[in-house]
Amino acid sequence: RGFDQNDDKNEQRFPEFAILRGDMYEESVRFFEDLFRNDGSVLDLLTADHTFLNERLAKYYGIDGVKGEAWQRIDGMQAKGRGGVLGLATVLAVNSGASRTSPILRGNWVYETLLGEKLPQPPADVPQLPASVPSGLTARQLIEKHSSLPECAKCHERIDPYGFALEQFNPIGRLRPASVDTRTQLADGVRIEGLIGLREHLAIKRMDDVIKQFCRKLLGYALGREVALSDLLLIDEMQRQLKTNDYRFSSLVEAIVLSPQFQKIRGQLAKNQD
Incomplete structure (x- = not known):
């Protein structure tokens, strides 16, 4: 079940959760969508100093100056005790x-x-x-x-x-x-x-491990299967491409779509559609 329909919290202790869970979910979607669409740095998964809030969620976070239902980019989140995926309410609540x-x-x-x-x-x-x-x-x-x-x-x-x-x-x-x-x-x-x-x-101290795991997850998603031992060289190449391209998300996408693994899947899909 999606987080925006999560009803696992004690309603007596946290009555506000039912109202806020959809906003929390939307914040996470917008955070990742911004990273992908604007070719952000993968390092921002941990170190981003911004997020996206509407008035309701901003008040819950204790942040002033956000009005209405419209979603706004808010900078300076680290100074407010958040920032990156570790500060997202979805991650903390789920x-x-x-x-x-x-x-x-x-x-x-x-x-x-x-x-x-x-x-x-x-x-x-x-x-x-x-x-x-x-x-x-x-x-x-x-x-x-x-x-x-x-x-x-x-x-x-x-x-x-x-x-x-x-x-x-x-x-x-x-x-x-x-x-x-x-x-x-x-x-x-x-x-x-x-x-x-x-x-x-x-x-x-652990950024290389975080990056490697992100590459694994993204590759598995792109290929529609579990990552195999035969994919390890591609994962190494993805990490090299990141380091030489300021960790931009687009360098990962390019490494994947040009890989034999992805080309093989595309060929199989095209064959099945004929």
Whole structure:
């Protein structure tokens, strides 16, 4: 089901979500459409300082000066605590529970969707986390207690820190008014804090991994199939083209459409239409 029809949130705790989810979805669509149509830099996936808002969503984000239903480009989003895909309400909300945030889901999204890493399946006997945070605990404390179990620790130490860095955002992607501890240590020992620290880490130390994963995803979408071992040379070429063309999106499209893999699929489609 599309995010704009998502009804997984607790309506009593977040009654505004039903009104805002369509706007959140539209923001994400416009963000990516702008990147693709205007041949933006793929680096903007992480480092963009702009987004697109109407008055309703701007108020929700705490941003003044946006009036009416018309969508406007708004710059300076990093200074407002957002920027790039990590600051999109859709990403933050869909990777949360109905009533609480989920550092596990958010961290796993960074780990798998952005970095292309994979975790093994969890053991079958792992206890389920409660839907709501028990009284006296924070979501972070709940997760840390769960993740300390010996059978869970090895995987959770890889993903949970990414999610802890995003704990300043509530379950539907709103910045919490009160300060939250977003300091954390990644599995490799690097210490980061908040969305800013996470973005800097990904954009500086892990950007090659993010770019490679984006190339994989785009190629798989273009070919209409899973990426295979035989595609690895093409993925390497896509990354080279990006680096020599200021990371412009068009360089990826050109590398794909000129590839034997894409030409073969085009030939098969043409043959089937004859």
